[in-house]
Each structure stands twice: as structure tokens, then as C-alpha cells.
Amino acid sequence: GGKIVVALAGNPNAGKTSLFNALTGARQHVGNYPGITVEKKSGQAQREGQLFEIVDLPGTYSLSAYSLEEVVARNFIIQDRPDVVVAVVDASNLERNLYLAVQIMELGAPLVVALNMMDLAESRGLKIDAQRLTDLLGAPVAPLVARTGKGLDGLLRAVAQVAAQGAPWRPLEISYGPDVDEAIVRMSACIAAHGAGAGQGLSPRWLAVKLLERDAEVQKLVGQTPGLAQRLEAIREGVARHIQATLDDDVEGVIADYRYGFIGSIYRQCVTEPRVQRLEMS
Ligand code: GDP
Numbered sequence: 001g002g003k004i005v006v007a008l009a010g011n012p013n014a015g016k017t018s019l020f021n022a023l024t025g026a027r028q029h030v031g032n033y034p035g036i037t038v039e040k041k042s043g044q045a046q047r048e049g050q051l052f053e054i055v056d057l058p059g060t061y062s063l064s065a066y067s068l069e070e071v072v073a074r075n076f077i078i079q080d081r082p083d084v085v086v087a088v089v090d091a092s093n094l095e096r097n098l099y100l101a102v103q104i105m106e107l108g109a110p111l112v113v114a115l116n117m118m119d120l121a122e123s124r125g126l127k128i129d130a131q132r133l134t135d136l137l138g139a140p141v142a143p144l145v146a147r148t149g150k151g152l153d154g155l156l157r158a159v160a161q162v163a164a165q166g167a168p169w170r171p172l173e174i175s176y177g178p179d180v181d182e183a184i185v186r187m188s189a190c191i192a193a194h195g196a197g198a199g200q201g202l203s204p205r206w207l208a209v210k211l212l213e214r215d216a217e218v219q220k221l222v223g224q225t226p227g228l229a230q231r232l233e234a235i236r237e238g239v240a241r242h243i244q245a246t247l248d249d250d251v252e253g254v255i256a257d258y259r260y261g262f263i264g265s266i267y268r269q270c271v272t273e274p275r276v277q278r279l280e281m282s
Pocket residue numbers: 010011012013014015016017018019059116117118119120144145146147148
């Protein structure tokens with residue numbers, strides 16, 4: 001087949017640049033994203049005759065729209081539709097790093113998890129069941145030490161397999177609890193009826209979740225359809241009032257809690273932390 005386009009996403013310091021360099025060697029190109037001064041590095045890798053175009057996205061903790069880096073990373077995934085998104089995660093800090101990977105899955109992009117810093121995780125006595133993590137996430141997980149290049153072959157094999165499936169985007173649906181879920185259903189129906197986001201290939205459910213999170217970019221997008229933003233905002237206000245009254249929390253807080261809950265349950269099933277050494281008190 002043709003060239004496989006791969007975007008590297010990840011928290012700052014997860015090892016994206018190390019992985020990018022290990023994959024591309026000297027075949028690198030540095031430019032900017034169109035119209036802004038955020039650096040865009042891309043380069044090529046090759047394995048068994050298959051060519052890969054690798055793009056190093058800005059480091060982000062989330063796929064919300066709070067920072068320019070997040071908007072740039074998210075827009076690249078949405079607009080350029082890379083064949084595969086690789087979430088580079090720090091295995092020694094897995095639970096926190098999975099937050100971004102799960103958000104990529106909620107968007108629906110085809111994902112491979114690069115479980116980087118395996119040397120650090122091992123030296124800290126963490127036991128990570130990569131196969132179980134693969135099964136629970138429904139995305140391949142490739143253990144890696146980007147600094148030495150260990151595991152690169154397995155990563156590219158997984159990337160090529162996901163690209164070969166050429167599966168349509170299939171957004172992961174997390175439950176955010178009965179109140180928020182009900183609002184999502186009503187908002188999604190409204191969004192679908194107006195066809196908002198369809199041109200960008202965005203699912204109505206994802207747009208609804210983002211509106212509940214008060215995402216400025218998605219607010220702009222639905223604002224293009226006359227009357228739609230007001231109807232959606234009325235639903236959001238209703239559930240926000242209810243959640244404030246019953247849980248003394250805001251909608252964004254509830255969504256983050258459920259997302260962390262989902263990640264925490266996966267983490268506990270895949271990772272065995274070392275038993276804390278206790279001093280004998282005799
Ligand atoms: P980025 O911010 O995601 O681009 O991360 P970098 O590639 O700059 O890496 C951050 C730091 O982690 C650097 O000091 C790297 O040398 C180090 N690093 C990257 N990958 C590994 C790895 O697999 N194991 C270890 N021990 N260190 C790594």
C-alpha cells in the first residue's frame with residue numbers, strides 16, 4: 001500500500017521527541033502549522049518496505065481546547081485524519097498518561113498505545129500486563145524504550161496492522177452517569193438532526209460531550225447552525241442546575257470524575273504496583 005501517516009500524541013516528557021528521532025533518524029523536516037508559530041516536525045520511517053510519515057504533535061495532557069497546543073494537536077487529528085494516532089505514554093506514570101489516550105479514543109481516531117519508559121517502570125517494580133491493557137482498551141499496546149530504540153519494530157508492526165484494517169472512526173463511549181448521559185442523548189439527537197459536525201466527520205455524541213465541557217472550539221462549530229447553540233445550551237443548563245443541586249458539583253467535574261474512574265478501573269486491572277517496603281518497628 002501507500003505511505004502510512006502516523007501522528008505522535010502524548011503528555012510533555014512522555015518521550016515523543018525521543019521516539020520521533022528514533023523512528024526517523026535524519027529524515028526530518030521542521031516547519032510550522034499553518035498560520036501559527038507552533039513548530040511542526042515530520043519525518044519518515046521505513047519497515048519491511050512500508051513507508052511511514054511521522055508527525056510529532058505538540059505535547060498535551062488533554063484533548064480539550066484550553067491551550068493552543070491542545071487545539072493544534074486535536075485539529076491535526078480531526079482535519080488531517082492521520083491513518084493512526086500513536087499515544088506515547090509514560091509507563092512509569094501510566095494512570096495519568098492514559099487520560100489523553102482515552103480522549104483520543106473518545107474522538108474515535110485509530111489508536112496504538114506506545115508504552116514508553118518501560119525501563120523506568122521496571123526499575124520502579126511496576127508490573128504492567130500489556131496484553132490485558134490491549135484487551136481492555138481495544139487498541140494495541142506496544143512496550144517501548146524510546147531512548148534506546150527497544151520495541152520500535154513491534155510498535156511499527158502494530159501501527160501497520162491498525163492502518164491495514166482501515167477501520168472507520170469508532171468513538172469510545174464512556175458512561176458519565178445517568179444525568180449527564182441523558183443530556184448527551186438529547187443533545188446528540190439535536191446535533192444529528194441538524195447535521196452539525198458531519199462535514200468534519202465528528203460524531204454528535206463527541207460534540208455533545210465537548211459542549212457539556214464548555215469547549216470553546218466546539219461552541220464555535222455548532223454556532224454556525226442558526227438556533228442550534230441555544231437549544232443545546234438550554235439542555236446543558238438544565239443538567240448543570242440539577243447536578244449543582246444534587247451533587248454540589250459542575251458538569252465538567254462529573255465528566256472528569258467518570259473519565260478518571262474508567263481509567264482507574266483499567267489501570268487497576270493491568271498494573272501491579274510494588275508493595276511498599278515498610279521499616280521494621282521492633
Ligand atoms: P517529549 O517531551 O514527549 O518530546 O519527551 P522527550 O523525548 O524529550 O523525552 C523526555 C525525557 O525522557 C528525555 O530526557 C529523554 O531522554 C527521556 N526518555 C525518553 N524516552 C525514554 C525511555 O524510554 N526511557 C527513559 N529512561 N527515558 C526516556
